[in-house]
Amino acid sequence: MSGALHLRRSKLAVPLGAVAEIFQGLAGHLDEHAVITDVGSVKGFVVHAARRYLGHHLSRFVPGHPIAGTEHSGVESSCAGLFHGQRVILTPLADTDPRALERVRLLWRQTGAVVEDMGIDRHDQVFAATSHLPHVLAYALVRAAARVSGRSALVRYAAGGFADITRIASSNPGMWRDIFFANRARLIEMIERFREDLALLRDAIETEDGPAVVAFLDAAKNTRDALAAEQRIGADLVGDKKR
Amino acid sequence: MSGALHLRRSKLAVPLGAVAEIFQGLAGHLDEHAVITDVGSVKGFVVHAARRYLGHHLSRFVPGHPIAGTEHSGVESSCAGLFHGQRVILTPLADTDPRALERVRLLWRQTGAVVEDMGIDRHDQVFAATSHLPHVLAYALVRAAARVSGRSALVRYAAGGFADITRIASSNPGMWRDIFFANRARLIEMIERFREDLALLRDAIETEDGPAVVAFLDAAKNTRDALAAEQRIGADLVGDKKR
Numbered sequence: 001m002s003g004a005l006h007l008r009r010s011k012l013a014v015p016l017g018a019v020a021e022i023f024q025g026l027a028g029h030l031d032e033h034a035v036i037t038d039v040g041s042v043k044g045f046v047v048h049a050a051r052r053y054l055g056h057h058l059s060r061f062v063p064g065h066p067i068a069g070t071e072h073s074g075v076e077s078s079c080a081g082l083f084h085g086q087r088v089i090l091t092p093l094a095d096t097d098p099r100a101l102e103r104v105r106l107l108w109r110q111t112g113a114v115v116e117d118m119g120i121d122r123h124d125q126v127f128a129a130t131s132h133l134p135h136v137l138a139y140a141l142v143r144a145a146a147r148v149s150g151r152s153a154l155v156r157y158a159a160g161g162f163a164d165i166t167r168i169a170s171s172n173p174g175m176w177r178d179i180f181f182a183n184r185a186r187l188i189e190m191i192e193r194f195r196e197d198l199a200l201l202r203d204a205i206e207t208e209d210g211p212a213v214v215a216f217l218d219a220a221k222n223t224r225d226a227l228a229a230e231q232r233i234g235a236d237l238v239g240d241k242k243r
Numbered sequence: 244m245s246g247a248l249h250l251r252r253s254k255l256a257v258p259l260g261a262v263a264e265i266f267q268g269l270a271g272h273l274d275e276h277a278v279i280t281d282v283g284s285v286k287g288f289v290v291h292a293a294r295r296y297l298g299h300h301l302s303r304f305v306p307g308h309p310i311a312g313t314e315h316s317g318v319e320s321s322c323a324g325l326f327h328g329q330r331v332i333l334t335p336l337a338d339t340d341p342r343a344l345e346r347v348r349l350l351w352r353q354t355g356a357v358v359e360d361m362g363i364d365r366h367d368q369v370f371a372a373t374s375h376l377p378h379v380l381a382y383a384l385v386r387a388a389a390r391v392s393g394r395s396a397l398v399r400y401a402a403g404g405f406a407d408i409t410r411i412a413s414s415n416p417g418m419w420r421d422i423f424f425a426n427r428a429r430l431i432e433m434i435e436r437f438r439e440d441l442a443l444l445r446d447a448i449e450t451e452d453g454p455a456v457v458a459f460l461d462a463a464k465n466t467r468d469a470l471a472a473e474q475r476i477g478a479d480l481v482g483d484k485k486r
Contacts, residue, residue, distance in 0.1 A: 067402045087400065129392040130401045134408045137380055140444050142463040144437040149372040151466055155473045157330065158373045159310045161411045163474055165377045168404045169467040173460035180448045180456060191445050194387040195438070201383050202434050205423045213423060217416035220385040223394055224412040230398045231406055 017178040023053035035100045036061045045182035062104040084112035128186040138169040260421040266296035279304045286334045288425035305347040327355035371429040381412040
């Protein structure tokens with residue numbers, strides 16, 4: 001990077017593991033009014049690096065996270081209209097410049113995204129539950145199922161349900177290592193909460209407690225059905241979007 | 244059911260919990276040459292009930308399991324061509340009449356299904372791994388994620404990955420209670436194997452052991468990619484099938 005380079009607007013879309021180094025490299029090359037944002041899925045981690053390396057540019061750093069994507073990574077997987085109708089979460093700091101926040105908000109709105117603000121801790125808790133834990137489970141399920149049934153039987157007999165539940169285990173390992181580490185404490189905590197619920201269902205199955213099993217399954221189905229309905233509404237709203 | 248009724252061919256497609264009672268009710272009404280089959284997803288359980296109630300009809304009972312279906316249940320969810328190009332597994336007993344086996348095989352082939360034989364124990368082990376465990380995990384994940392992030396945040400922020408991994412948690416609770424109980428011992432064993440793999444990945448994350456995490460994720464991705472390729476081949480072979 002040339003010492004003469006001055007950046008007016010920087011949006012970082014790199015692996016989380018590289019964020020600190022990039023902030024460090026950017027700091028000396030930023031225009032005084034440059035607005036910086038990112039798309040990382042663990043905001044506490046990115047903000048920590050920003051506080052450490054961005055110096056007086058910190059007030060114009062607007063942490064962001066678009067909730068969209070596929071299990072494929074790389075430029076060849078890019079897709080026009082990816083963000084149209086999708087949510088983008090911004091997690092501004094107490095001292096974020098309101099004009100910088102507004103500029104990033106507009107930038108995302110231009111892609112057709114629905115933008116909203118959230119606290120950093122709350123963001124990282126919600127995504128430990130809805131994204132990071134599911135990835136851990138999908139990878140662990142593929143390993144356990146292959147270990148017990150054998151890989152070739154798994155490939156041969158797994159039905160659509162197994163393919164769906166493990167789709168995210170086709171995601172990029174290096175990227176997910178970075179995300180797991182970046183949200184480590186909350187993810188470990190979330191795995192513990194999951195293990196409690198798994199033990200509850202396991203015990204009800206072991207003791208053949210029919211009403212307990214049905215109550216557990218009913219409540220989960222109810223939540224899952226509400227989620228599916230919400231996503232259908234979302235899909236209808238962006239009817240022309242490529243899916 | 245009238246005492247004069249004689250059935251020549253019976254295919255049972257009822258909840259597993261009702262199988263024993265139905266065998267009991269059928270036994271007195273079956274034609275001497277009647278061939279009986281079923282579509283239950285736990286073969287040991289069904290065969291146990293058949294041995295107990297079908298008497299001398301047992302040799303013409305051919306246990307079967309079509310590997311197809313959706314998360315929706317009931318007649319309104321039926322779909323022409325559902326079995327076309329799909330696998331159907333038969334688990335004949337040592338003393339199954341070869342002509343009965345052949346008739347059931349033909350019956351399935353007429354629907355366009357690919358039919359193959361498998362041992363009862365092996366069948367129940369493979370499906371504990373590829374179907375019953377995934378359902379347990381999907382239901383438990385929805386509960387844990389809703390408990391930590393709150394139900395409304397879950398519905399609002401969960402992306403496509405979460406919707407995919409929990410799709411099977413929209414399945415019928417009563418049907419899955421029956422399946423969990425029918426394959427109880429193997430399912431409990433499978434949950435233990437899964438917990439071992441989850442603990443392995445959790446520990447590697449907690450200690451930030453990057454190479455261990457990437458090795459775990461890489462192996463799982465490799466298996467999952469092979470599965471996706473197999474299913475694409477299957478989908479191409481039955482190109483005209485409604486999906």
